[in-house]
Amino acid sequence: MSEGARLVTSAKAERLGSFAGHFRQLSVDGAWRAEIETLTRGRHGRLRTYAQRLARLYFSDFDANALTGMYRMQLLTLGAWQQLLGQRTAGGCSTWARAPAT
Secondary structure, eight states, X not given: OOTTOOOOOOOOHHHHGGGGGGOOOOOOOHHHHHHHHHHHSSOOOHHHHHHHHXXXXXXOHHHHHHHHXXXXXXXXXXXXXXXXXXXXXXXXXXXXXXXXXX
């Protein structure tokens, strides 16, 4: 992984208070590391930067980033979502195999 990228999926349970029982530490797999590597690779370039700045005049920052493909918000891979949700999916339909307990 890049020197600047550090993925932390743990927490100090005593600092979470009543939320500690709901916290779930995720394991980082190769797919997740590859996603982070992709995000930290290189600069966006002048053209994309100018396009994003222009789009921000008319759209929210989030929309401008989405339109220009910059600064992704979703950092969880499919495996991480499976760890978090297990069999629970939208509408009660189960389409994923249950993630192993960690």
